[in-house]
Amino acid sequence: MYIGVDYYPEQWPKNRWPEDVRLMKELGINVVRIAEFGWQLMEPEEGVFDFSLYDEAIDLLTKNGIKVVIGTPTATPPAWMVQKYPDILPTDPNGVTISFGARRHYTVNSRTYQEQTKKIVTEMAKKYGQHPDIIGWQTDNEYGHEKSDRSYGDEDRREFQAWLKGKYGSLQELNEQWGTVFWSQTYTDWSQIPVPRKVYQEHNPSLLLDFDRFCADAYTKYNKLQVDCLKKYIREGQFITHNFVYTDLAINQWDMAKDLDFISFDNYPVWGGLAEPITPAAIATQHDLCRATKHGKGYWVMEELSGAQGWSKIGYLPRPGHIKLWTYQAISRGAEAIVYFRWRAAHFGTEEFCHGVLDHDGKPKRKYNEVKEVIESLSTFGDDWIEADYSAEVGAYYDLENAWAWQIQPQSDAFIHREEFLRFYTPAHKLNAMTDIVNKDSSLDQYKVVIVPIYFLTNPQFTEKLTEYVKNGGTAVFSYRSGVKLPNNFVTGQSLPGALTDLAGIQIHEYESLQSTQQNTVRGTKGAIEGIQSPAKIWCDLIEPTTAEVLAEYEDCFYEGTAAITKNSFGKGTVYYIGSALNEELLDSLYQEIFKEASVETVSTPDSVEIVKRTGKKGVYLSVMNHSTEEASVIHLPEGKWKDPAAGTYYEGKLELKPLAALVLIGQHS
Missing domain, CATH: 2.60.40.1180 (Golgi alpha-mannosidase II)
Structure with a gap:
C-alpha cells in the first residue's frame, strides 16, 4: 500500500531536502506527489523549459526508495502567460475578468490556454514518461474548485453556443426545449444566446441547467486533452488520475473518470473557519462517491488532512487520534493509498497556515509520531484489507444534474442540497448499513433498499430502472419534492409526484415551502414511528394516498391531519415517501423499520x-x-x-x- 505526503521542494532551500527525505524514510513514507503548482519553474518563459529543480528532487527521492506521482501544473498558469495572453483568464457572472494573483485563473474554453496546456503537458510527458520510479500522474489540481467551474466570458459564450448547436441541431428545437416563448426570449440566431451573466431577475432555468452541463463537458474535454498528451509518451504502468472535490460543482466526475485509470480526491473533514469537523456521515458520503465514480473501483486520497488548515482563517486543530481515525475510515470505504497534506507548513504564500505533518519549524512532533503509528499499524494487514470485498446492501441515489437544478431553484432559504442529501443518507450510516452511491447507470440488483433523496430533477432512465427494481421486490425511499422536474428543467404537467405517482401510491395537489423562520409539526401514526413527533422544516408535501398507507401526519396549519409519510406496496416491493425535512429521531426509527423489513444487516452502536x-x-x-x-x-x-x-x-x-x-x-x- 502507498502511504505518502504532498511535497513542495520548490518552497524549501535545497540544503533542507536531504533532511526531509531522511525524515520521510524514518516515517515509512513510500510515495510523494510533487510539481502540481510548478509551471513557472518548468517554463520560466514561453517555449523555454527547465526541469532541473524537479530533476534534483526526484533523483533524491527515488534514490531513497520513495516513488513519485507528478502533477501537471495547469491549475496555476504563470504571470508571463497572463500578461501575454489575457484571454485565458476566466470571467465571473458580473462580466468581471478574474485577475492573476491566486490560482485556477483560467477558462478551459480558451483555445490559447488549451494550446499552452498541450505544450507543458507534452514536455513533461517526454521528460518523465519513461522514468521507472514515477508511478503516475495527476492532471491539474481540483478541477472547478473555489468557484472556478463556471466562466462567463466571450470565449465561453462562443463555445456554449457551439455546444448548444451540437445538442439541439436547430433553434426551433432549442426554443421548444427551453420554453423561450416565456418573457419573449425566443432566439432567431445562435449568436443571441447569452451565458448567464447577472440580470435584474433570474435566467431561464432550462438555460441555466444546460450551461452547467456545458461547463462540466468543457472540463471533461479539457481533462481528456491532458490525458491524450500524456498517453503519447508515458510508459505502460504509469497511471493517470485526478484529485476531485465533491461540492456539487459543475464537474461531471463520472464522465471525466472514463478517461482516468482511477480517481482520487482530497479529504478535508475540517477546514478554514470551521469550529469542528463535518459529521462522520458527511465524510463517509464522499468516500462512497469516490468508490462509485469508477463503479466500485478503489481510489486514492491524494490529500488527507494532517494538521489545522486555513488561509486567512485557520480551522480546527485535529485532536490526537484524528489522523488515524480518518485514515482508517478512508481505507475502510475503499481508499487504496493515502497521501497526507502536506509534508511541512509553508513559510510564505496563501497557504502558509495550512499545517502539515511537520509544522513551520520542520521538527517531528505529535502529528509526525501519529502518522508513524498509523503506518506501522497498516503494515500488519498487508494488502488484504484494501483488496477485501466491499458489499453494500443500501444504495443512495446522487445525481449531479439534480444538484445543479436545486442550486438554480432552491425554493426555500433553508434549503442546502448537500445537507438535505445527508439528512436522508445519515440514518443509514448511523445504523452501520453498508452503503453505496448509485446513479442512473448503476445496476440496482444487489441492493435491498435504494434511498432516493430530493429527486427533484428526474431522470427517465433511472425512474424506469427503479420501477423495475421495486416491481421485483426492492424497497425505495423517496423524500419530499420528488418527481417535480423533467430533464430539460420544465415542471411536469402530471399531478405530483409526476412519473412516481403510481410507484408511491400517492398524489400531491398542494405543497408549502417553509423558510428558515417557519416550521410545522409531524407526528408518527403507525409502526415504529407511532407517537414520535418531529419539526417539519423546509418543505411540506400535502400527501393524498391513493393506494399507500399513512405512517405520519401533519399537526399544524390548515392541513392538520394530512399525510406526511406514506408506505406503498408496488409489485413485489415497497415504496416510502417522506414529505418533509424531519429530525433524526423520527427518521432513525423509520429507517430501522425499513431496514428490518428489507433484511438489511445493521449494527446498533452509539451515534459517534x-x-x-x-x-x-x-x-x-x-x-x-x-x-x-x-x-x-x-x-x-x-x-x-x-x-x-x-x-x-x-x-x-x-x-x-x-x-x-x-x-x-x-x-x-x-
Missing part, C-alpha cells in the same frame, strides 16, 4: 461509532471507529472472536472504544 465490514482472503475485516472526541463507547461485536493484529489482542462480546479510537479487527464472522 462507525463500523464498516469487508471480506478478504484472511477473514472478515471489521473497522470500528469512535468519532467522538470526548465520549468513550461500548459496542457489542458480532458473534465470534476478533483479533486486533496491530496490537495482538483478541476481543469477544463487548468492546470499549476510547474517544477517537480506531481499530481494524479480523474474524471469521460472516
